[in-house]
Structure formats: C-alpha cells, structure tokens
Amino acid sequence: MKAWSTATENELRHLINDWDPIGVADSVRDEYDCMLPPLLGRLRGGAGRTEIAAFLQHELEDHFGLAAPCPRPDAIAARLVTWWATTAPARETP
Numbered sequence: 001m002k003a004w005s006t007a008t009e010n011e012l013r014h015l016i017n018d019w020d021p022i023g024v025a026d027s028v029r030d031e032y033d034c035m036l037p038p039l040l041g042r043l044r045g046g047a048g049r050t051e052i053a054a055f056l057q058h059e060l061e062d063h064f065g066l067a068a069p070c071p072r073p074d075a076i077a078a079r080l081v082t083w084w085a086t087t088a089p090a091r092e093t094p
Contacts, residue, residue, distance in 0.1 A: 012036055015083060019076040022064055035059055043084040053077035 009048035016039075018034040024031050035056075042052060056073035060066045 002067065009036055009040065011083070011087070012039060012080070015076070015080060019073075021060055021071045021073070022066065027044050039080065047081075049074070049077045052080055066090065 013029075013033065013036060016035060017029065020026075022031070038055065039052070042055060047055075053073045054076060059070065060073065
C-alpha cells in the first residue's frame with residue numbers, strides 16, 4: 001500500500017511537469033512518472049535538497065540519457081523539499 005495520497009502524487013507530477021527537463025510534458029503528461037515513487041520515498045524519508053538534486057541528476061543522465069552538462073536540478077530540488085515540508089505530509093494517508 002502506498003504511503004501517500006493520490007492528491008500528493010498529482011501535486012508532485014505537476015511540479016515535475018512544470019520543470020520538464022526534457023521538454024515533453026505538454027505532449028506526454030506521464031513522462032516523468034517513473035520518478036514519482038522514488039522521489040516520494042526520499043521526501044518521506046527526510047531527504048534534503050542535496051539528496052533530491054543528486055537523484056534527479058542521476059535520472060537525467062542515466063535514465064533520460066541527457067549528456068553532461070544537462071539541466072541542473074538544484075532549483076527544482078529546493079522547490080520539492082519546500083513543497084513537501086509545507087503541504088504534502090498533511091495529505092498523506094494513514
């Protein structure tokens with residue numbers, strides 16, 4: 001059973017699609033869904049900006065195949081950590 005709600009997952013999807021590091025979110029809304037469970041797990045486990053940014057950087061290079069230098073995920077990592085700290089835990093399912 002998931003430890004987060006559908007609303008939380010949808011909010012995270014929206015944030016990642018707004019970031020859209022490979023530029024396809026307008027036509028492929030679920031392109032980044034593979035990152036949702038790992039991100040939610042890390043956020044729920046207390047990961048900070050540095051760990052989230054490292055995960056995103058790894059995904060950009062290894063999963064999506066972007067060559068270095070690729071978009072730096074520092075700003076979105078900070079945004080995700082702030083979002084999680086201020087809104088997502090209140091929406092978690094028991």
